[in-house]
Amino acid sequence: MRFTVTLNGSPRTIEAEAHEGVKDVLRREGILSVRAGCDGEGTCGSCAALLDGRLVNTCLLVMGQVAGRDIRTVEGLARPLELSALQAAFVDAGVVQCGFCTPAMLMAIQELLEKVEAPTRAQVRDALSGTFCRCTGYEQVYNAVELALKRRRDPSYKGFIAPEFRQDLRHVGKNRRKVDGYQLARGAAAFVEDRVRPGHCHLKILGSSHAHAYIKSIDTSRAETLQGVVLVVTHKNCPDVWYNAAGQGFPEPSPYDRKMFGEKVLHVGDRVAAVVAETEEIARAALGLIEVEYDVLPPVLTIDQAKAPGAPILHHSKVEYVVGAPADLDAYNRSAEPRDGRIIYQFPIQADPHSNLAASVSGGIGDIDKGFAEAEVILEREYETSQVQCTPLEPHVVYTRMEADRLVIHASTQVPWHLRRIIGRILGVPENRIRVVKERVGGGFGAKQDMVLEEVAAYCTWVTGRDILFCLTREEEFIASRTRHVMRVRIKLGARRDGSLTAMYMDLEANTGPYGAHCLTVPMNACSKSLPLFMCENVLFQVHTYYSNIPPTGAYQGYGAPQGSFALQLAAAELSDELGIDHLAFLEKNRVRDGSMLEILRCLGEGREGIPQKVFTCGLGPALEQGSRMLEWGKRDESTDPDVKIGKGVVIVQQGSGLPGLDMANAAVTMFGDGTFMLLSGGTDLGTGLDTVVVKIAAETLCTRMEDVSVIAADTDVTPFDTGAYASSGTYFSGGAARNAALEMKRLLLREAAQMLGEPEENLRLEFPSRVMSRSGCFVTYEQIARRTQSGTGNGQLTASGRFISDKASFPYGAHFCEVGVDTRTGKVKLHKYYALQDAGTPINPELALGQMFGAVLKTVGHSLYEEMLLDEQGRCLNANFVDYKVPQMGELPDDFQAILIETDDPFGPFGAKSISEISCNGAAPCIAAAIHDAVGVWIRTWPFTPEKVLRALGKLAT
């Protein structure tokens, strides 16, 4: 049928069926900005457009409903090479992070501004009420709207966006338009799904319907003969290679305990078969034709079930060690079950898979018994965290294709090089035959550190030669992607009456789910990013991680630290209460500070000996001081509603800045013929602003304009190696590499200028914009240098490279304060105030740093108050969608939400920078729990703190 609509101002005739979904048709028509963040259930708003001037989810409409009507999308907001005032304001205010939701947000505000002259905050909130953004924490949208409004009258209006830092620097520490802002705010082709070419195939996975079972038989013959089916892969014909999908540096601390398809399935949704077909419909139909017979085993779902004697064993595998095999390995392997396959450890991680123990570690300093003997008060508590999903707005997606005899992988990944390495190994293909191109990533948050789907598509393309698109549905994202490890943490603290800690004991058990990706390191990080916040001489920790049949866990922003921090910080709050000491005073007394020596880190390396670290800069003092003033700490507030009680909370948090001794980043700078530069960075920008960080650092170092430095990043064919974006390493490592490459370029510039000017290098310096100045007052421009070096008699195009490694750990620190109102009759907890104060060293992109903080806080307000994956007794997830799994959105913002940057100058990071990306995830749960206690006198020791739990704690519900 033919439809006429007005599309972005022009009449357009569209060939489509009346019952076809509008979103799909628009995308087919080249409108890429309508994106899918849910399974067409209307819950994410990513597909929004204006229909006759009103914001609608295009996935919920069919073509017949829109015939003859006016449709506007972000593509129509501005002419080529321009941004509308609103788009520009969004980029300037720092609310464009990954950009996946940006078109939808923009259209929401566009509708608002067309209707309302000067909208209130409530109207802004209402306009965005249906748009889910996982990255930004929304708060800066208010700023963006205000900027756009002011600029209506005064187009040159700058306004206040975020505080700026380092008066001595031109770009670093200043608010500058994000380098990918233009592309993302225009909704231009950017993400993996925007790269697909006509004629590509679709890959779909048949997921296991059982949590724990052997595949007794599988018959794919009917599926294979279906017209349009290209390939069916199962455990019978997949590569017989064992690997882990954790996306870590080699040699990995995670066990190689999986194949592409196993004979044993270990969670509901685990891979049983893959179908590659000409269309999505055919692929789905083929899945239905695969006949599987299962030998169903009882599922193991909890830590207690996993460690119980006689428990069903997930990996009764044959165990191998690359190094460090124990002497009795043969005896151990005698009972191995062949169908369970193998496990290869790169080095020992104290695992006992035949007892479901995936990894373990313990360590400590001082003498714990002596510490408790010295204590006058001892407190023992147990805390539990439930499983939560990262929910990046863009579900996992990959597009693979052959280019001649090389494999090209368009990936939405945090680890392009690890991906290439692991896939090369699985396919038996050398790395030079594989190219991984990291596209814009629509939210990673750790879930995209793991290789969740790439190797399957890569393999299928390699054997069929076909272009293949493989994307997870939202439901698959819940049950087969990655989630936060479930943990149970017992804390025992000893202190003197004056509040000084004498002993800290942390006994942590973690549930890693079916595979051991991150099974050692996430739980360890729960210790290593929480214990060193308190200066205590006697510390002991124990970690045990168990396999189970819950949906897979993995990395999630914070990487265990949110769980560890929840337990330890809340225990500290409980101890202060027990001691009758003000919680803030307790923190002040025991906290880490400038110059502290962190001996405990010696036993907290990632599977090997760690390095004790000295704390060079710690912003906790000013953070606590400023935060307590802002919140009026110590002042009791009363609500006007007698049913509502008000309470306050405080916690301190830390993270790292990459992994010293493990991470490595590289960058290269090339000079172009007119004196501009191309920066090749290995760094993987996930929407966090890393590409902007590296451009700023290079431009700053080279005394040039940011516009004169372009960046290509994270393309394994083009840019140098980088371990990837995890462990808060981006700014510190990838930024450090850009700094070093630019310093090398600077050296070359000085060398060339010295020759051209006939003056010694010592007399020369770089001067903004883009020239080398001598003391004598003579200068050469970069353009002149470029012309000369690239001439027939020149020294050759200037190219410089730099790497960054470090054995120093620059810890970012922070203090979080909040005020809650607890409705004692409904149990509902409302966030009145939330202040996150972070020491990030020198904030390179202040407005984007604030965005990271707002986003991290709101995400973790999620697991504190609302989010929780619910499983039935068979291990099936009951709420694998956004109707039933509730994420915080604009309506959940604290009434007063502030992110504050505390400046310190780190001696090691580029221009004094430390990380910002993960740390703000660690405060919300303990801070809110402490505030709930302050309000109503109950400690809630399992997250999320749902109304029902609060009421039960208050004794208001019959069991």
Next chain:
Amino acid sequence: MASHFHVPETIEDALRLRRELHGAASFLAGGTEVNNRKAKEAPEHLVWLGRLGLGGITHRDEGVSIGAMTTLQEILESEIIHPAIHQATSNHANRNIRNVATIGGHLGVCRSCADLIPVLLTLGARLRVATDSGEIERDLESWVLGERDGIVLSVEVPDPPGDLRIAIENHSRTANDLSLIAAAVSLRNDAGRVRNAIVAVGGVSRTVIRLRPVEAALDGRPLPARHEVEALVAAHVDPITDIRGSAAFKRHLAATLVERALRSAWNQEGCR
């Protein structure tokens, strides 16, 4: 996904199509439910009600008439709609959904926790419905509890008497969640006594229900103390345990919210 899309131009055609296609056809209004990919069963034929002139809000006779195709956002923006309806509508999902979802569709789905139904019940709303045997008027409660047949043409909301007091309360996990419990009450304060109370609650039964025993127990006396009202309500709701909460929690919430709404209505000056 449906495979046929029909655009009837008259009510008769719409009814005829539906009749002829039996169970294979579904009326389509905004489509938030019908076009939803999570819908349990997708109908083969869609009969779109968009060309029947069913939109618009008008004041007539002694009340307001809301056309079935009026979107919830239009209701929210209308100045002639009762403020309590505004309040209930603002609890419904979010802007994106309200811009499309219609009042007719809302009544068609008739969810257990439908946000507008409780308040419409307390206002004594009636429906104009086109059926195979002609146009009829039905009271809303009979539609909600009984056979839902035909095309809703409009919702007729009578102007409330000047001394009617209305209050609503709801609880949802997050702001754009479906209501877990939605409650609306209306009553008159007759010289210190409750009269004509209507208590409607969503989320405790398959559909929104009126708590008639509670209404009866309150009649003719001052509003009892909090705990008495709560116990009364708790005794007359029977919610189920599901992933959003246990029965005990929902019962507690229903009791709390109804009590709050009653207390708030009781303490109001008469409105409109």
